[in-house]
Amino acid sequence: MALALNRENYILHKVHSLTGIIPVGYYMVQHLALNTFSLGGREKFDGVINFFEGIPKHMLLTLEVFAIWIPLAFHAIYGLFIANRGQQNYFSTKYKWSQNLMYSSQRWSGIFIFFFLCYHVTTTTGRKYFNNDAELIKFDAWHELLTSQPVIVVVYALGVLTASYHLAYGIWNFCIRWGITISDSAQVRIQKFAAAAFVGLTLMGWLALFGFIKGDKTPVAAKEAPAVETQI
Numbered sequence: 635m636a637l638a639l640n641r642e643n644y645i646l647h648k649v650h651s652l653t654g655i656i657p658v659g660y661y662m663v664q665h666l667a668l669n670t671f672s673l674g675g676r677e678k679f680d681g682v683i684n685f686f687e688g689i690p691k692h693m694l695l696t697l698e699v700f701a702i703w704i705p706l707a708f709h710a711i712y713g714l715f716i717a718n719r720g721q722q723n724y725f726s727t728k729y730k731w732s733q734n735l736m737y738s739s740q741r742w743s744g745i746f747i748f749f750f751l752c753y754h755v756t757t758t759t760g761r762k763y764f765n766n767d768a769e770l771i772k773f774d775a776w777h778e779l780l781t782s783q784p785v786i787v788v789v790y791a792l793g794v795l796t797a798s799y800h801l802a803y804g805i806w807n808f809c810i811r812w813g814i815t816i817s818d819s820a821q822v823r824i825q826k827f828a829a830a831a832f833v834g835l836t837l838m839g840w841l842a843l844f845g846f847i848k849g850d851k852t853p854v855a856a857k858e859a860p861a862v863e864t865q866i
C-alpha cells in the first residue's frame with residue numbers, strides 16, 4: 635500500500651502520538667530529573683555524566699540511536715508535517731476558546747522545540763562525540779557557558795518551558811486520543827495532572843539551570859597521580 639505523503643496517515647499519526655510519550659516523553663522526564671543533580675554541585679552532576687560515560691561505547695551509542703534519536707527524529711519530522719497541515723484554530727480566527735489556544739500552542743511549541751533541540755543536541759552530545767571529550771558536558775562547562783552568555787540562559791529557560799508545555803498538553807491529548815480518559819471526571823483528573831506536570835517539569839529544568847549558574851566553590855579534586863612502579 636503506497637503512503638500518500640500529501641495527507642496524514644492513520645498509522646503514522648498513531649506512531650507519532652506514541653513516540654511523544656514513549657520513549658521521547660519518558661526520556662525528557664528522566665533527563666530533566668537527572669539535570670537537577672546540578673543543585674548538589676560538581677561532584678553530583680558529574681557523577682551522572684560519568685555513569686553514562688561508563689557504559690561501553692557501542693552499547694551507549696546503540697541505546698542513543700534506537701531509544702532517543704530515531705524516535706525523536708520521527709516525532710519531530712512528522713510533527714512538523716502535522717503542524718504545517720493543521721488548520722489555524724486560534725490566531726487569526728474568531729474562535730478565541732482556551733482549548734483552541736492550547737491546541738495551537740502545542741503545535742507552535744513543537745516548532746520551537748525543533749530548533750531548540752537542533753542547537754542543544756549538536757552543542758552537547760554532538761560536540762562531545764566530535765571532540766571525544768565528555769568534559770564539554772560536565773558541570774564546570776555548564777557554569778562557564780551560562781554565566782558568560784545570558785542569552786543562552788534565556789534560550790534554555792524557554793526550551794524547558796515550551797518542552798514542558800508540549801509534553802504536558804500532549805499527555806492530556808494522548809489520553810483522549812487513545813480512549814484512556816472517556817468520562818468527564820476522568821478528563822478533569824487528567825487535566826489537573828497535566829497542569830501539575832507542566833509546572834513540575836518546568837521547575838525541574840529551571841532549578842537545574844539555577845544549580846549550574848550558582849556554581850560550586852569547592853576546589854576541583856586533584857586527579858590521582860598514576861602509580862609509579864619501583865624496581866628493586
Ligand code: HEM
Pocket residue numbers: 662665669686698702706751754755758759762771790793794797839840842843
Ligand atoms: C535544564 C536544561 C537542560 C540541560 C542542562 C540539559 C543537559 C544535557 C546534557 C548534559 C546532554 C548531553 C548528554 C550526553 O551526551 O551524555 C544533553 C543531551 C540531550 N538533551 Fe538535554 N538538557 C536540558 C534540556 C533538555 C530538554 C528540555 C530536552 C527536550 C527533550 C532535552 C533533550 C536532550 C536530548 C534529546 C539530548 C541528546 C541525548 C543523547 O543523545 O544522549 N534536553 N542535555
Ligand code: HEM
Pocket residue numbers: 650651652653654655658659662709710711712713714716717740741744745747748751797800801803804805807808809811
Ligand atoms: C522536536 C520537535 C517536535 C515537534 C515538531 C513536535 C510536534 C508535535 C505536534 C505537531 C503534535 C500534535 C499532533 C497532533 O495534533 O495530532 C505533537 C504531539 C505530541 N508531542 Fe511533539 N513535537 C516535538 C517534540 C516533542 C518532544 C521533545 C516531546 C516529549 C518531550 C513530544 C511529545 C509529544 C506528545 C506527548 C504529543 C501528544 C500526542 C497525541 O496527541 O496523542 N514532542 N508533537
